[in-house]
Amino acid sequence: MTTIRATLMKEVPAVSLAFFRFVFGLMLAGGMIRFLLKGWVEDLYIAPTYYFKFYGFEFVQVLPPWAMYASFIVLTVAALMVAFGYRYKLAITVFFFLFTYVEMIDKTTYLNHYYFVSLVTFLMIWLPMDARYSVDAKRCPARGRNTVPNWMLLALMLQIGFVYFFGGIAKLKADWLLDAQPLRIWLSANSSFPVLGPLLDQVWVAYALSWGAMIFDLTILFVLLAPKLRPYGYAVLLVFHFFTSQFFLIGMFPYIMSTATLVFFSARFHESVMRWVVARLAWMREVALPRAAIVRARRPVLAYGLTVFLGVQVLLPFRHLLYPNDVTWSEEAFRFSWNIMLIEKTGHVEFVVKNVATGATWREYPSEHLTRLQEKMMSTQPDMIVEFAQHLKEKFAQQGIKQVAIYADAHVALNGRPSRRFIDPTVDLTTVSDGFAPRSWVLPFDEAPKSLTERVVNL
Amino acid sequence: MKRLFLLAVLLFAQSCGDDPDNGQDKFSTFDRKQLLSSLAGTVIRPGFDSLLRELTLMEDRVTTLTTTPTEAAVTGAQEQWIAAARAWKRVEFFKLGLLDESLPMLAKVDFGAADPAKRTEQIDSAALVQAITTTQAIDAAYVDTRPATLQGFPVLEYMLFHAPAATIVSELTTDANAEARKSYLRSAAQLLKQKLALIAADWAGGYQNTFRDADGRDIGSSLGMLVNDLAFLSEAMKNEKLGRPLGFRTAGVKQPNAVEARLSGQSLVFLLDNLQGIERAITGDFGATKGVGFDELLDHLDAKYADLKLSQLILQQIQVIRQKVASISTPLPEAVTTNTATVQQIYDELKKLVVLLKVDMTNNIGVMITYTDNDGD
Numbered sequence: 084m085t086t087i088r089a090t091l092m093k094e095v096p097a098v099s100l101a102f103f104r105f106v107f108g109l110m111l112a113g114g115m116i117r118f119l120l121k122g123w124v125e126d127l128y129i130a131p132t133y134y135f136k137f138y139g140f141e142f143v144q145v146l147p148p149w150a151m152y153a154s155f156i157v158l159t160v161a162a163l164m165v166a167f168g169y170r171y172k173l174a175i176t177v178f179f180f181l182f183t184y185v186e187m188i189d190k191t192t193y194l195n196h197y198y199f200v201s202l203v204t205f206l207m208i209w210l211p212m213d214a215r216y217s218v219d220a221k222r223c224p225a226r227g228r229n230t231v232p233n234w235m236l237l238a239l240m241l242q243i244g245f246v247y248f249f250g251g252i253a254k255l256k257a258d259w260l261l262d263a264q265p266l267r268i269w270l271s272a273n274s275s276f277p278v279l280g281p282l283l284d285q286v287w288v289a290y291a292l293s294w295g296a297m298i299f300d301l302t303i304l305f306v307l308l309a310p311k312l313r314p315y316g317y318a319v320l321l322v323f324h325f326f327t328s329q330f331f332l333i334g335m336f337p338y339i340m341s342t343a344t345l346v347f348f349s350a351r352f353h354e355s356v357m358r359w360v361v362a363r364l365a366w367m368r369e370v371a372l373p374r375a376a377i378v379r380a381r382r383p384v385l386a387y388g389l390t391v392f393l394g395v396q397v398l399l400p401f402r403h404l405l406y407p408n409d410v411t412w413s414e415e416a417f418r419f420s421w422n423i424m425l426i427e428k429t430g431h432v433e434f435v436v437k438n439v440a441t442g443a444t445w446r447e448y449p450s451e452h453l454t455r456l457q458e459k460m461m462s463t464q465p466d467m468i469v470e471f472a473q474h475l476k477e478k479f480a481q482q483g484i485k486q487v488a489i490y491a492d493a494h495v496a497l498n499g500r501p502s503r504r505f506i507d508p509t510v511d512l513t514t515v516s517d518g519f520a521p522r523s524w525v526l527p528f529d530e531a532p533k534s535l536t537e538r539v540v541n542l
Numbered sequence: 543m544k545r546l547f548l549l550a551v552l553l554f555a556q557s558c559g560d561d562p563d564n565g566q567d568k569f570s571t572f573d574r575k576q577l578l579s580s581l582a583g584t585v586i587r588p589g590f591d592s593l594l595r596e597l598t599l600m601e602d603r604v605t606t607l608t609t610t611p612t613e614a615a616v617t618g619a620q621e622q623w624i625a626a627a628r629a630w631k632r633v634e635f636f637k638l639g640l641l642d643e644s645l646p647m648l649a650k651v652d653f654g655a656a657d658p659a660k661r662t663e664q665i666d667s668a669a670l671v672q673a674i675t676t677t678q679a680i681d682a683a684y685v686d687t688r689p690a691t692l693q694g695f696p697v698l699e700y701m702l703f704h705a706p707a708a709t710i711v712s713e714l715t716t717d718a719n720a721e722a723r724k725s726y727l728r729s730a731a732q733l734l735k736q737k738l739a740l741i742a743a744d745w746a747g748g749y750q751n752t753f754r755d756a757d758g759r760d761i762g763s764s765l766g767m768l769v770n771d772l773a774f775l776s777e778a779m780k781n782e783k784l785g786r787p788l789g790f791r792t793a794g795v796k797q798p799n800a801v802e803a804r805l806s807g808q809s810l811v812f813l814l815d816n817l818q819g820i821e822r823a824i825t826g827d828f829g830a831t832k833g834v835g836f837d838e839l840l841d842h843l844d845a846k847y848a849d850l851k852l853s854q855l856i857l858q859q860i861q862v863i864r865q866k867v868a869s870i871s872t873p874l875p876e877a878v879t880t881n882t883a884t885v886q887q888i889y890d891e892l893k894k895l896v897v898l899l900k901v902d903m904t905n906n907i908g909v910m911i912t913y914t915d916n917d918g919d
Contacts, residue, residue, distance in 0.1 A: 268908035271843060333758060429905040431897050443794030448781055495896040496905035501847040502897050
């Protein structure tokens with residue numbers, strides 16, 4: 084007990100936090116600029132006429148086009164201010180709230196790595212990341228600190244490690260381990276990849292990579308925490324992220340994670356990187372090394388707060404155990420659970436609309452109302468299908484058709500299995516609502532994916 | 543950690559080694575470049591070449607009609623328009639190269655192919671009259687500057703079919719605008735042929751290599767575009783060619799006249815030709831000429847649907863739709879009101895085909911139809 088306490092309370096060099104702030108800030112700025120250059124502000128926040136809401140956050144509205152562009156410019160500037168430690172607290176707070184707001188506009192755009200960015204930037208608000216190598220510390224040396232309590236650094240490391248660890252837990256699924264799906268589909272489509280191509284076509288490679296990725300994810304946090312194993316672990320990590328960046332269209336994620344995990348390295352390494360940086364950026368150079376002896380009040384409230392923050396994240400990925408359906412099929416508790424690259428899911432949905440007053444029946448096609456990305460995402464996600472049906476109902480009400488029943492004619496294929504009916508075609512979706520209760524309108528997926536234990540027992 | 547990884551690799555290398563289904567030989571003979579170059583050589587290029595031949599014949603018949611306008615010449619031109627349009631319907635979904643949706647060419651050939659929601663729009667006769675009453679010389683270049691709705695297959699259909707043959711003849715002989723109308727008709731036929739000649743030449747030139755080499759599976763790859771085009775056409779057939787006349791787009795009020803090719807009465811014929819185009823892409827065959835098609839890719843990926851091969855199921859479903867269409871003996875506008883149940887059945891069977899192509903085929907190939915980053919959720 085005392086050793087744990089001693090480990091947590093030990094003072095460690097503040098430079099590690101400064102290093103993370105610098106590289107992560109730059110990555111975020113790069114990500115925001117890339118988002119602007121790809122034209123995604125237009126595609127995702129201007130083109131749609133309807134946005135899918137998150138449960139409990141229905142009030143979040145998109146801003147006019149100029150303000151959406153302005154938001155991304157503000158995000159870029161804030162990320163750069165974070166990197167250089169200029170008015171750090173303000174910058175990181177603005178970044179966290181604005182970024183999280185943008186992500187909450189439309190459920191369609193949910194990505195685990197955006198969720199990760201929100202979590203990390205939230206954490207960064209509370210940590211003295213600008214204690215060293217920052218414009219703030221230079222302007223106001225009293226803000227500088229040479230050391231910070233170890234628990235602050237550990238909280239950051241855990242936050243990063245959670246992505247891998249719970250990503251690994253999420254891979255403990257029958258499809259992933261016993262059928263090597265969906266990797267099998269994805270890899271065999273890469274058979275023209277230079278040199279390795281022919282190998283990727285072989286089934287055993289898909290199995291090896293599925294199991295390898297699972298073991299990697301589950302262990303890498305601990306490997307990186309052990310100084311002796313760290314260089315090897317990091318080398319494997321680089322190879323892992325290199326291949327995922329080549330095979331999958333996952334954007335910045337591999338680069339963000341490859342840089343973020345550098346925080347596990349020694350303070351000496353961080354110090355030398357930052358010295359190299361400030362040697363080139365004179366205006367960031369510290370006047371003098373802050374005195375080590377600045378002892379602030381220990382902050383029990385913050386420490387307990389962060390424990391709760393991380394503790395909740397430990398529980399969230401297990402929410403799916405509370406639901407009878409398979410999480411990859413009905414997607415209850417699918418988001419915020421590090422279900423990364425686990426499903427190849429394809430769907431088709433059209434809506435059968437019945438005017439209750441006249442008995443007239445017709446069809447509504449999502450492509451009339453949604454962008455291609457929104458339609459694609461909705462076709463496999465039950466909560467979005469229900470939300471859209473209710474949106475249609477409102478539309479008809481505006482047109483004077485007050486009483487409608489709306490049914491989904493939906494088919495979905497999951498991980499190379501034959502397509503099957505997804506939503507109960509007899510349920511009028513205007514009569515259901517999606518909350519935390521199990522989604523009774525999603526048809527059960529009897530054949531599979533069965534849970535891992537069930538499959539192993541039946542082997 | 544590394545040892546564990548190696549162990550996993552070895553374990554699975556061994557346990558799968560003796561499984562004949564998973565051996566290397568079956569896979570090593572297959573590659574996507576071969577599929578793409580076979581599709582280009584066996585299906586796509588012969589398809590466009592045959593379309594070009596039909597269009598050349600059509601230009602002749604139209605020239606005959608405009609030189610000596612008789613009812614027999616009208617019938618001759620009509621028959622050849624149908625032959626050419628049918629050849630077009632068989633290649634319609636290859637929206638690649640010069641026919642890429644982002645280029646104006648596709649809409650100028652057939653505006654309904656570019657935007658299926660407009661497919662059943664009728665030609666505005668007033669706009670046509672306006673287009674031919676001009677002081678400019680009416681030639682192919684002039685037609686090219688007119689709106690897409692006054693070009694390509696649709697305008698030719700209108701000019702050849704919109705009235706009884708005798709009326710068409712009088713429009714080309716005694717009408718005030720007869721000369722200008724003849725020029726417009728001839729120029730539109732000529733321009734359409736020129737466009738298809740460009741497309742055929744483009745395929746014969748560099749584009750077939752570009753097409754073959756884009757062998758990834760992202761949205762811009764040939765495979766990605768083909769899968770997308772297959773899904774797009776089958777959905778357009780369902781939603782627009784059948785759903786719209788059935789009233790599915792108009793709150794249940796039937797629209798018998800909102801069918802494709804209403805004037806020439808070829809709605810169902812074109813539907814079958816579209817279907818044949820899809821079938822050729824799946825089999826990779828063109829009549830008696832055999833080639834590599836999506837069926838080989840799907841079989842290679844071991845795409846199954848219960849006990850059936852997915853490729854077989856797709857081809858079976860195409861047959862089912864054919865039989866259902868054949869059971870309708872009246873033109874589609876009539877069938878929509880007198881034989882609603884059967885038309886609705888064709889719709890349902892087409893929907894099954896859409897699911898097989900858009901959901902099952904896409905899922906098994908793992909084509910990455912993504913518009914932004916993705917991490918698989």
